Amino acid sequence: MFSSGPLPRVKIRRNSPSNRFGRVRSGGKRVHQGEDYQADIGTPILAVDDGVVAFIRNGGDYGLQICIKTVLTHNGNPVYAFYAHLSRVDVKACQQLKSGQPMGATGDTGNARGMRGEDCHLHFEVRTRASPGLGLGGRLDPRGFVRYG
Template sequence: MSFLAWPLETNRIRRDVTNNTFGTVRRNADGTKRAHQGWDLVATPLTACYAIAEGVIRKSENHDAKGHGKLVVLEFLFQGRTLFALYSHLTIVSVARATKVKQGEAIAYTGTSGNANGMNGKDQHLHFEIRDELEAGRGLGGRVDPKTFYGRAPREYIVVESHGQKRLLNPSGTGLKINAGDMRRW
């Protein structure tokens, strides 16, 4: 496999703000910095989530009410590394643990579970992580910034993926259609 697919058909960072990307990008009430472990991608409830690579489902569970909520973790091999993609705040999980999936296969549907409960409108999202450990814990340890594989976070533009082709769209709706092979080099 030479590239990772995108987790949603339409991919854009929630509210186009840095604190919904990976890194020490958020602040506590007292002003101290804290980590955000992945990307929050805009997604209304029941948006299909797709396997970013061929692999095996390692987790398919309702994690907790204050964190990820319903989640799926996909184990896959990419560039000689075993990695894990976490999808959370789901409403429907359509794959069971140990299921083999193909790249681009629908594996879940977004929702507002976990700490996304009660979010409306522009705040509804898929929380998406790439990990190099199945159990990553708190902080950024055991996680990899998704832009390592995707080139950059989709802020202030949208990446649309459908049937092996990509389109970059700006907020005004104009777009550029680009062959999937070209997208991996930007």
């Protein structure tokens, strides 16, 4: 379990199963590689645990994104926390982080562009590799790590 939430308040967007992790889209035919948490644009994003910034990128469906390597492990593998659709990043690659430290803000970049109201969200993933590629490989269900509420 992470020692902090990725947002000040963590709530699944629209309480919809399709915003959860796994084979939850298109009748189980499409995967969702993380969870979508309702968050107004500009909501602070927080480091979920002590760690280091693995990378910061901007592009594709994720838009502006941060990946942090946390101090946690899972079955001997490092645990990474990945944040997407950001409007701003206030940290640098390789920067040391403390749990709960603000790192930037939510936004509407990537395939979240133009979303408003209850559709605004943070896409959040728990990974065992910084860049796992397509599908669910190298990803873990956030429900085993995230503090909701």
